[in-house]
Amino acid sequence: xxxxxxxxTAVRMVAPGQGILAADESTRTITKRxxxxxxxxxxxxxxxxxxxLFRTEHAMNNRISGVILYDETLRxxxxxxxxxxxxxxxxxxxxxxxxxxxxxxxxxxxxQETITEGLDGLRDRLAEYYQLGARxxxxxxxxxxxxxxxxxxxxxxxxxTNVHALARYAMLCQENNIVPIVEPExxxxxxxxxxxxxxxxxxxxxxxYQELFEQGVVLEGTILKPNMVIAGKLCQEQATREEVAELTxxxxxxxxxxxxxxxxxxxxxxxxxDATAHLNIINEGFDLPWPVTFSxxxxxxxxxxxAWGGKAENVAxxxxxxxxxxxxxxxxxxxEWKADLEDKAA
Numbered sequence: 001x002x003x004x005x006x007x008x009t010a011v012r013m014v015a016p017g018q019g020i021l022a023a024d025e026s027t028r029t030i031t032k033r034x035x036x037x038x039x040x041x042x043x044x045x046x047x048x049x050x051x052x053l054f055r056t057e058h059a060m061n062n063r064i065s066g067v068i069l070y071d072e073t074l075r076x077x078x079x080x081x082x083x084x085x086x087x088x089x090x091x092x093x094x095x096x097x098x099x100x101x102x103x104x105x106x107x108x109x110x111x112q113e114t115i116t117e118g119l120d121g122l123r124d125r126l127a128e129y130y131q132l133g134a135r136x137x138x139x140x141x142x143x144x145x146x147x148x149x150x151x152x153x154x155x156x157x158x159x160x161t162n163v164h165a166l167a168r169y170a171m172l173c174q175e176n177n178i179v180p181i182v183e184p185e186x187x188x189x190x191x192x193x194x195x196x197x198x199x200x201x202x203x204x205x206x207x208x209y210q211e212l213f214e215q216g217v218v219l220e221g222t223i224l225k226p227n228m229v230i231a232g233k234l235c236q237e238q239a240t241r242e243e244v245a246e247l248t249x250x251x252x253x254x255x256x257x258x259x260x261x262x263x264x265x266x267x268x269x270x271x272x273x274d275a276t277a278h279l280n281i282i283n284e285g286f287d288l289p290w291p292v293t294f295s296x297x298x299x300x301x302x303x304x305x306x307a308w309g310g311k312a313e314n315v316a317x318x319x320x321x322x323x324x325x326x327x328x329x330x331x332x333x334x335x336e337w338k339a340d341l342e343d344k345a346a
Contacts, residue, residue, distance in 0.1 A: 002177050006221030007261065009135050009179045012094055013223055014262025014291040017330045018065035020181075022266075022297035023050055024098035024138065026070060033301075039310030043072070051078045051087070052308060053301070056319040059326035060091035068096045068138050068181075068295070075132065085133040096136040096181070097129045099169070103142040106158055113158040116141050119168055126176040136179035138225070139169040143184060145192045145200055145232065159204050167211040174221055181264070181295070183225035184208055188268050190232035194239040198229045198247050205255035219259040225295050226252070227268045228278055241274065245281035249288070256290070264295035272325060273342055275299040276332045284335030293333040300325050 013020060025033065030049075031041035039045055050073055054060060067088050074097055076084050088095045101118035105111045116139065126137065141162035146153030166182050173180035186201045205226065212219065229247040231238050239247070252263065267275040275296060282292055294300075303325055308318030331337040 001174050001218070003218055003221060005177050006174060006179050006218065009094060010221055010223055010261040013066045013136060013179065014264060014293050015065045016291070017334045018063055019294035019296070019329055019333055020066040020068060020096070020264050021053065021064050021093075021300055021326075022068045022138075022295055023053065023073065023301070024068040024070045025297065026102070027072065033305060034310065037305060037309045043076070045310065046072070047076050047084070048079070049305070049308070049310075050076075051084060052315050052318055053304065053322055054084060054087040054091070056322045056326075057091075058323045059319075060088070060093060063326035063330035064091070064093050065293075066094040066096050066136060068098055069134070070098055074129065074134060083133075089133065094135050095133050096138060097134040098140075099125060099129070099137045100139040103140075106161065109155065109158065112153055113144060113155060114142050115158070115161050116165055119165060119172075122169065122172050123175070126172055126178055130176050130178055134178060136181060136223070137169075137173050138181040138183060139166055140183040140185055141166055143186045143200065143204055145186060145190045145196060147190045147192070147234075154200060154204075159207055163204065163208040163211045166208060167215040167217055170212060170217045170222060171215050174218060179221055179223060180217075181223045181225045182208065182212070183266065185266055185268065186227045188227065188230050188232050188270075189234075191234035192232040193235050193237060194229060194231040194243065194247060197227075197231060198251055201227060201229055202251050202255055205251070209255065209257060219257055220261060222260060224256060224260055224263045225266055226263065228265055228270075230268070230270070230278075233269065241277050241281055244278050245285065248278070249282055249286045253289075258289040260290055262291040262293065264293050267294070267296045267299035270299065272299050272303060273339075276328045276337055277339070279329065280332035280335055280337040283333060291333075294329045296329065300329065
């Protein structure tokens with residue numbers, strides 16, 4: 001383990017005004033997204049979509065510090081034969097790789113809760129990924145909140161098993177000089193209010209950092225990718241943007257050690273503008289011990305996907321939409337975003 005290399009990579013990933021593009025959708029997930037634009041999902045169409053993003057010069061050179069890839073993409077070449085990972089490196093961004101194999105039903109919970117799998121064989125996979133150019137990895141743990149006031153979900157059992165797996169993954173990454181992004185996502189799909197989200201997120205993060213410490217993970221070589229503290233989408237009472245930012249900061253300040261080099265939020269199903277606005281308020285309004293930025297997938301890609309539509313003649317439009325969303329979030333990472341910048345682009 002080279003702690004200096006890990007730290008240097010982590011710092012690059014949270015450079016001022018930049019954030020991480022999550023382009024690690026599984027084949028199944030990207031197939032569903034392509035269906036929304038009437039495009040067949042093939043190895044070539046998936047390559048064309050991602051190549052278009054990686055060749056978007058302004059966004060990649062100025063606002064994207066790292067790209068999370070799917071296994072297929074890490075191994076793919078662009079249409080002209082250039083490895084896609086080399087396109088990312090040429091922009092100055094750090095290539096990364098999703099290494100978990102998805103959330104599966106957690107034994108003993110009657111299918112109500114999940115555990116993320118993928119630890120078997122991970123050491124060897126990470127060694128190969130490093131040789132292929134990846135310098136960071138991502139593992140997502142899924143924490144669902146019970147509906148209709150059911151406080152038995154999530155169970156401590158679910159949280160404990162997931163953060164234990166996150167810590168095991170993180171240690172394996174660091175052994176291979178790969179920075180682990182640890183992503184414990186408290187889902188916003190339910191009907192819970194913002195206070196319940198705070199409670200579950202706080203407990204999850206406290207258990208996560210206890211587990212990381214116990215397993216010897218070097219915090220200076222990690223990045224946290226958390227959810228924001230936000231009410232479930234089905235909750236009748238939605239908090240204001242200011243309340244989301246305040247409670248998110250309060251939760252992070254009480255749980256995340258200052259040794260962590262940076263925090264990169266997931267968007268978690270928020271609208272594009274809400275994800276940007278919340279990030280901006282956090283950076284504009286609070287004095288934080290770590291850089292706080294974005295690691296967005298859909299909130300960066302939905303607009304360019306729609307503009308592109310799977311057609312070669314729309315590449316410029318797709319890239320313009322990606323440039324805009326990357327620019328908006330880059331400004332939010334500096335606390336410099338304004339709502340009227342969205343209006344000017346409309």
